[in-house]
Amino acid sequence: MKTVSRAFLGLILALGVGCGDDDGDDGDSTMEDMYTPPQPDLGMEDMGEEPMEDGGIEEDAFVEPDDAVYVRVAHLIPDAPNVRLCIGPPGLATPLPPLPSQAEQPDGIPFRAVGEYITLPIEGVTAYEARIFDVDTIGDGDCSLTDDPLLSVEVVTSTLTPFAHYTVAAIGFVQPGDFTCLATASACGDDKAARVAIYPDAEADTASAQTRVLHSIPNAPNVDVCYDPDGSEGDMDPVEIIDDLAFGDASDYHVTTEAIAAGSFRIFVHNPIADCTATPVLPELYELTVPTPAAVVAGFEPSFGDRLVQTEYAVGSVHTIVAEGVAGVNAPDPGFAAFVPLVDLSVE
16 A cells, blocks of 8 residues: 555545555656755655554555656756745635645755656646745745745646656746856846746666756756767767757757666757767767766766666656756855756656
8 A cells, every 4th residue: 555645645535535655666667856955755645744554444445556657856046045836726725734844854955856746646747836935934834825936836627648658847937037047148148037847757777777967057048968989088080969059948869779887978058050069069068977986976966866867867767867957156055056866767
């Protein structure tokens, strides 16, 4: 029997449906969290959740819904504070415990955090609203969906595919005018303002390795992503796999039938007239080596490497390379840009 958050059960009871918090796979999937600084898991089923004791008939009343989706949340706004999250039906005035609770995560969800997938039932539910609050505005109290959030998004459940996986990401700048956009050498405009975006995630396939890039660096230009089989120091030319990816967009998945266990991904400012070459015409923004754990040092402390990525992009896995932070800002500034590989799903 699956454990269920008591706070979330109260919400679902109000909606008249039952839910579990399974992550949507057979229990063998690899779903890693990435977050700064090291803290307990930020998966929402762990945010304030207490395992239910054996409740007999009462426990058995809460089963996996007939229709559900699996959702994870990413905090990718470099100038936003730590946050807490509330999920419920639109306009609900009843206070809900914030996620994570103050007891579980005293400092809330930090920038660069990506939680594990949680189950949201959609049978009999017309819409959900996710509201993101500055952690300091609600402290350890309840958050109501009538309060003023930092960001919010409403999703009509009829637009969702049952049992599909989705990433809900907070992206952009809270104060875009405080930053210079590298593509224009001027202050970033409203198109770089903070917002919530929803990205469908691929399902794991036993016959392929799937890798994509999510561009969430607000002040970076459009990019081209190339795969270089022998890395930037080798003789082989890189092959362009993603072209003209804009801020706020996630690329299509690059699909291979063999594991990607060598070489590197190289990210360049978009060149409209030439594909990737060994000597690029436009600046190279980043190189992410494969296997990737050592490269995670660019985004986190060395100890994070084995928690965030596998040692290769394996057949049967789904990865998102998250471009995050502020371009032009160098470490150790906490907002500096990095391309960080995240394990989405795996059939292993």
